[in-house]
Amino acid sequence: xxxxxxxxxIHIPFCLSKCGYCSFYSIKSINLIPEYIAALKKEIKYYRNxxxxxxxxxxxxxTPSLLSAVQIDDLISTLNKYFDIDRQAEITIEVxxxxxxxxxxxxxxxxxxxxxxxGVQSFDDKVLKFLGRRYSSKEAITSIEAARASGFDNLGIxxxxxxxxxxxxxxxxTLQKAVSFAPEHISCYQLSLDDRTPLYKKYSLNxxxxxxxxxxxxxxxTNSEELENAGYIHYExxxxxxxxxxxxxxxxxxWQHAPYLGLGPxxxxxxxxxxxxNKAAVKTYLNKIVQGxxxxxxxxxxxAEQLQLEALFLGLRTQAGIDLKLxxxxxxxxxxxxxxxxxxxxxxxxxxxxxxxxxxxxRAGMAIADSxxxx
Amino acid sequence: MENIRxxxxxxxxxxxxxxxxxxxxxxxxxxxxxxxxxxxxxxxDIERERGITIKSNAISLPYHxxxxxxxxxxxxxxxxxxxxxxxxxxxxxxxxxVLLLIDAAQGVQAQTLANLYLALDHNxxxxxxxxxxxxxxxxxxxxxEEIDSELGLDPFTHIKCSAKEGIGIEEILEAIVTxxxxxxxxxxxxLAALIFDAKYDSFRGTIIHCRVFEGVVKSGDxxxxxxxxxxxxxxxxxxxxxxxxxxxxxxAGEVGYIIAGVKTVADVRTGDTITLQDRPCSKPLPGxxxxxxxxxxxxxxxxxDDYQDLADSLEKYKLNDASFIFEKDSSAALGQGFRCGFLxxxxxxxxxxRLEREYDLSIILSVPSVRYRFTLKDKxxxxxxxxxxxxDPAEIDKGEEPYIRAAxxxxxxxxxxxxxxxxxKRGLNSNMNYTSPGRVELSYEMPLAEVIYDFYxxxxxxxxxxxxxxxxxxxxxxxxxxxxxxxxxxEKVDALSQIVxxxxxxxxxxxxxxxxxxxxxxxxxxxxIQGAIGAEIIARSTISAFRKDVIAKCYGGDISRKRKLLExxxxxxxxxxxxxxxxxxxxxFLAVLKSDTD
Ligand SMILES: Nc1nc2c(ncn2[C@@H]2O[C@H](COP(=O)(O)OP(=O)(O)OP(=O)(O)O)[C@@H](O)[C@H]2O)c(=O)[nH]1
Ligand code: SF4
Ligand SMILES: [Mg+2]
Numbered sequence: 001x002x003x004x005x006x007x008x009x010i011h012i013p014f015c016l017s018k019c020g021y022c023s024f025y026s027i028k029s030i031n032l033i034p035e036y037i038a039a040l041k042k043e044i045k046y047y048r049n050x051x052x053x054x055x056x057x058x059x060x061x062x063t064p065s066l067l068s069a070v071q072i073d074d075l076i077s078t079l080n081k082y083f084d085i086d087r088q089a090e091i092t093i094e095v096x097x098x099x100x101x102x103x104x105x106x107x108x109x110x111x112x113x114x115x116x117x118x119g120v121q122s123f124d125d126k127v128l129k130f131l132g133r134r135y136s137s138k139e140a141i142t143s144i145e146a147a148r149a150s151g152f153d154n155l156g157i158x159x160x161x162x163x164x165x166x167x168x169x170x171x172x173x174t175l176q177k178a179v180s181f182a183p184e185h186i187s188c189y190q191l192s193l194d195d196r197t198p199l200y201k202k203y204s205l206n207x208x209x210x211x212x213x214x215x216x217x218x219x220x221x222t223n224s225e226e227l228e229n230a231g232y233i234h235y236e237x238x239x240x241x242x243x244x245x246x247x248x249x250x251x252x253x254x255w256q257h258a259p260y261l262g263l264g265p266x267x268x269x270x271x272x273x274x275x276x277x278n279k280a281a282v283k284t285y286l287n288k289i290v291q292g293x294x295x296x297x298x299x300x301x302x303x304a305e306q307l308q309l310e311a312l313f314l315g316l317r318t319q320a321g322i323d324l325k326l327x328x329x330x331x332x333x334x335x336x337x338x339x340x341x342x343x344x345x346x347x348x349x350x351x352x353x354x355x356x357x358x359x360x361x362x363r364a365g366m367a368i369a370d371s372x373x374x375x
Numbered sequence: 376m377e378n379i380r381x382x383x384x385x386x387x388x389x390x391x392x393x394x395x396x397x398x399x400x401x402x403x404x405x406x407x408x409x410x411x412x413x414x415x416x417x418x419x420d421i422e423r424e425r426g427i428t429i430k431s432n433a434i435s436l437p438y439h440x441x442x443x444x445x446x447x448x449x450x451x452x453x454x455x456x457x458x459x460x461x462x463x464x465x466x467x468x469x470x471x472x473v474l475l476l477i478d479a480a481q482g483v484q485a486q487t488l489a490n491l492y493l494a495l496d497h498n499x500x501x502x503x504x505x506x507x508x509x510x511x512x513x514x515x516x517x518x519x520e521e522i523d524s525e526l527g528l529d530p531f532t533h534i535k536c537s538a539k540e541g542i543g544i545e546e547i548l549e550a551i552v553t554x555x556x557x558x559x560x561x562x563x564x565x566l567a568a569l570i571f572d573a574k575y576d577s578f579r580g581t582i583i584h585c586r587v588f589e590g591v592v593k594s595g596d597x598x599x600x601x602x603x604x605x606x607x608x609x610x611x612x613x614x615x616x617x618x619x620x621x622x623x624x625x626x627a628g629e630v631g632y633i634i635a636g637v638k639t640v641a642d643v644r645t646g647d648t649i650t651l652q653d654r655p656c657s658k659p660l661p662g663x664x665x666x667x668x669x670x671x672x673x674x675x676x677x678x679x680d681d682y683q684d685l686a687d688s689l690e691k692y693k694l695n696d697a698s699f700i701f702e703k704d705s706s707a708a709l710g711q712g713f714r715c716g717f718l719x720x721x722x723x724x725x726x727x728x729r730l731e732r733e734y735d736l737s738i739i740l741s742v743p744s745v746r747y748r749f750t751l752k753d754k755x756x757x758x759x760x761x762x763x764x765x766x767d768p769a770e771i772d773k774g775e776e777p778y779i780r781a782a783x784x785x786x787x788x789x790x791x792x793x794x795x796x797x798x799x800k801r802g803l804n805s806n807m808n809y810t811s812p813g814r815v816e817l818s819y820e821m822p823l824a825e826v827i828y829d830f831y832x833x834x835x836x837x838x839x840x841x842x843x844x845x846x847x848x849x850x851x852x853x854x855x856x857x858x859x860x861x862x863x864x865x866e867k868v869d870a871l872s873q874i875v876x877x878x879x880x881x882x883x884x885x886x887x888x889x890x891x892x893x894x895x896x897x898x899x900x901x902x903x904i905q906g907a908i909g910a911e912i913i914a915r916s917t918i919s920a921f922r923k924d925v926i927a928k929c930y931g932g933d934i935s936r937k938r939k940l941l942e943x944x945x946x947x948x949x950x951x952x953x954x955x956x957x958x959x960x961x962x963x964f965l966a967v968l969k970s971d972t973d
Contacts, residue, residue, distance in 0.1 A: 237929070345900060
C-alpha cells in the first residue's frame with residue numbers, strides 16, 4: 001500500500017494593514033520577512049526525519065503575496081532539498097488582490113505553483129471598505145484576469161457573506177459576479193466576529209447584529225443552491241469546486257485526519273494521534289529558531305475518544321461524509337450499529353443520508369454539522 | 376421528684392419558641408456566653424440556615440427559684456411547621472405543662488390552635504405567653520382578647536415577654552415552677568419509660584430519648600422494648616445539657632437518654648415503652664399514633680453511576696429520620712431510583728436539600744403524589760402512590776383519594792378570596808366562625824392532592840401572609856381519577872406521569888407541556904410534547920428545530936479549538952436525560968415538578 005502522503009502548510013504572518021474582522025495571527029513588521037524566511041528554512045530542516053513526502057503545499061497567511069518570487073523560490077527549493085515533493089503535488093498560494101501583477105503571477109507559475117487562491121471577499125467597494133480591505137473591486141477583477149492571463153487554470157476565490165447592510169439580493173449578485181469568472185474553486189465564509197477585532201467594536205457601537213439564525217440559514221442555502229445551479233459541487237460547509245479534481249486537496253487532509261506539517265508561528269501539525277502547534281508570536285518563533293530550539297508551544301496526544309469525535313465533526317462537514325468502513329478500521333466503532341436509533345431519526349428528518357457505506361450530511365444537515373457530531 | 380418540671384414550648388411557626396429557649400438557657404446559666412449562639416437548640420445546619428426547627432430538642436435547666444429551692448426544668452423546644460406536628464405530640468407525652476407562645480403582632484394562628492388542642496388532649500397545664508411585645512406592631516390587647524375568645528383560656532393567666540430582649544424570662548421560670556405540677560410516678564415501681572425520640576450518633580449508635588414514668592434505669596440494666604421484646608444492655612444513661620451529661624441513674628419523672636448498643640434508629644420505635652427484662656411493668660404506656668408519610672415522590676440520580684451512592688445516602692439519612700421511608704423504584708426515563716414517602720412538602724424539600732448538600736448528590740425528583748385507593752372489579756383493594764403502579768383502567772371499579780380537613784385563620788377581609796380558592800381546590804362542607812371582630816376561623820374538607828399541589832403558596836398569597844393554615848387527614852373519598860402521561864416525540868416520560876382528578880388533567884398537561892417547551896433546548900429536529908390520558912391527547916406543544924449551527928472555517932488550527940468546545944457540549948449533554956432521542960435537562964423535570972402557577 002502506498003504510504004499516505006502528508007500536506008504541508010507554511011504560514012506567512014505578515015499583513016500591510018489589519019482587516020477589521022481579522023483575528024488571524026499576523027503582524028505589520030514586514031521588515032522581518034528576510035529573517036523570517038531564513039528561520040522557516042531551518043524549521044523545514046528540523047522535520048526532515050519526521051516527515052518524508054508531501055503531495056500538497058499550501059502557503060497561507062497573513063499575506064503570502066508580500067513575499068517576492070525569489071523568497072518563495074528559496075522556500076520551495078529548500079522543501080525540495082529535504083523532502084520528496086510529489087510530482088503531481090497541489091501547490092497553492094493565497095494572494096491579496098491589491099499586491100499582485102501579471103508578472104508576479106507568471107513568476108509564481110514558473111516556481112511550480114499550480115493553484116491560486118485570491119482573497120477577493122467581495123466585489124462591492126462599499127463592503128470592501130467596510131471590511132477594511134485595501135483594494136477596490138476593480139483591482140480584484142484585474143487580479144483575477146491577470147491570474148488567468150498568466151495561465152493559472154486552478155483558481156480559487158474567497159468571499160465573505162453575512163456582512164451588515166448586505167441583503168440576500170445583493171449577495172446573490174456577488175455570487176453571480178464570482179461565477180462569471182468561472183473560478184475552479186469558491187469559498188464562501190460567513191462573517192464571524194471575534195470580540196477583540198475593531199469591526200466587532202464597530203458593530204456593538206452601532207448596535208448592528210450578525211444575521212439571525214433564519215437569515216444565516218437562508219444565506220447558507222442561497223450559496224449552496226446558486227453555486228450548485230452554476231455547476232459547482234458544495235463539497236464542504238464553506239467550499240465549492242467546479243469539478244472533483246478542483247476540490248482543495250490540501251484542505252481535505254484536515255477533514256480526513258491525514259498527516260500534515262504546519263510551519264511558522266501559530267501553525268498546527270498532525271501526525272498519527274499527535275497534534276502540535278507553534279506559538280503565535282513571530283519574535284518568539286525567530287528567537288527559538290536562532291537558539292536552535294523547536295518553536296513548538298504545545299502538543300496534544302489525542303485519545304481514542306477525541307479522535308473519534310474529531311473524525312465525526314470533520315467528516316460531517318463534508319459532502320462525502322464519513323466512510324463507515326474506514327471509521328471502523330480507524331476507531332474500532334461500528335457507527336451504524338452504535339448510533340442506530342439517532343441516525344434513523346436524522347435520516348427521517350432529512351439531515352443525513354446513507355449510501356454506499358458513507359454517512360453524509362444533506363444540505364440542511366451541513367448547516368448544523370457541529371451538532372450532528374454530538375450524536 | 377418534687378423539684379422536677381417537664382414542659383414543652385409550643386406555638387405557631389416563627390412565634391419565637393427557639394428564641395425563648397435561648398433566653399431560658401442563658402438565664403439558668405447552662406451555657407456560658409462564649410459558647411452561646413442564637414437558636415442554640417437548632418443544631419442541624421438546615422435548621423440554622425432556614426431559621427426553623429425541624430426536630431424537637433430537649434435540655435435540662437437547673438433553676439434556683441424564689442422559694443429558695445433548686446429545681447431541674449426539663450425543656451423541650453418543638454417545631455412549629457405542620458409537617459412536623461408529630462414531633463410536638465411526642466414531646467407533649469413526656470411533659471406536665473406547656474408554654475404556649477403567641478406572637479404579639481400576629482396573634483393566634485392556625486398552629487397555635489392545633490398545638491393547644493394537642494396540649495389539651497394530654498391534660499397539660501398551659502401557660503399562655505405573649506411574645507415579641509417589643510415589636511412596634513405588637514397589639515397585646517387584641518392578643519388577650521384572642522386568648523379568651525379563640526383559645527378559650529383565661530387571659531389573666533398570661534405572661535408578657537420578649538424573647539429577643541429577654542423581658543419576662545424570670546416570671547416565666549417562676550410560673551413553670553409554681554404552675555406546672557411536678558411529675559408523678561414511683562421509683563419503687565417497675566421501670567416504665569416512654570421513648571419520645573431517637574437520634575443516631577456515629578460513635579455510640581442510637582441515643583434513645585425517653586421520659587421515665589415509673590421506676591429507675593441505670594447502666595448495666597437489661598432493658599426490654601415492649602413492642603417486640605428485644606433486649607439490650609444499658610451502657611449509659613444521662614441528662615441533656617447542651618451536650619449529653621452522663622448520670623448514674625434516671626428516676627421516675629425525669630427526662631434523659633439511654634445508650635444501649637442499639638445499632639440504628641430504625642430498631643427503635645418511638646412511642647414504645649422501655650422496661651426491665653427481669654422486672655417488667657404490667658402494660659406499656661400509651662404510645663403515639665404512628666406517623667405515616669402522606670406525600671410520595673421518586674428520587675433518581677442524575678448520573679446513573681451515582682445510584683449506589685444515592686442508596687447509601689438514603690440509608691444514612693434514614694438513620695436519623697424514622698419518618699422518612701423509601702424503597703426501590705425504576706423508571707424507563709430516569710433509570711434506577713427510589714420511591715420515597717414524606718410527611719409533607721417541607722419534609723420533602725428538606726430531605727432533597729440534605730441529600731444534595733450533605734451527601735453531594737445531584738438528584739431528580741418526580742412529581743409528588745398522594746396515596747390513592749382503588750377498588751378493583753374483583754373487589755380487591757389496592758393503594759397506589761406511584762403513577763407507575765396505576766392499575767389497568769379497565770379493571771378499576773372505584774378510585775378514591777385522601778381528604779383533609781383544613782383549618783384556616785384569617786382576617787375577614789380575605790374571606791372571599793380564600794373561599795374562592797378553596798372552591799377551586801374542590802373544597803367541601805365549609806364551616807365558618809367569627810372568633811373575634813374581623814377574624815375568621817374557616818374550615819374546609821378538600822383533597823390532599825390539591826393541598827400538596829399549590830394550595831399553600833396560593834393561600835399565602837391571597838391572604839398576603841396574614842392567613843395561617845393547618846390540616847388533618849380525615850378519610851378517603853371517591854374521585855374521578857385518571858393517569859396523565861407526558862410524551863416527548865411519542866415516547867412516554869414515565870417520571871412525569873401523574874395521577875390526577877379528571878377535571879385537572881388538561882390544565883396540568885398543558886402546564887407540563889409549556890414548561891417542557893421552555894426548558895428543553897432546541898435540537899436538530901422538531902420536538903413534539905404531548906399530554907395524554909391513555910390514547911387520548913389532551914395537550915400539546917412543539918419545540919422547533921435549530922437550523923444553523925456550524926463554524927465557517929475548520930482548518931489546521933481550528934480543529935482542536937472546535938473539538939474542545941464539542942467536548943464541553945458533549946459533557947453537558949451527558950448530564951441530560953435522553954428520552955425519545957431528545958436530550959432533556961434536569962431543569963425541565965424540575966420545572967414540571969414546580970407547581971406554582973405564576
Ligand atoms: N422582635 C422580636 N423578634 C423575636 C422575638 N422572639 C423571636 N423573634 C424572632 O422571630 C423569628 C423566629 O424565631 P424562632 O425562635 O426561630 O421561632 P420558632 O418559633 O422557634 O420557629 P420554628 O421553630 O420554625 O417554629 C426570629 O427571627 C427571631 O429573632 C421577640 O421577642 N421579639
Ligand atoms: S489580509 Fe487576511 S490575514 Fe491579513 S489582516 Fe486581512 S484578513 Fe487578516
Ligand atoms: Mg424553633
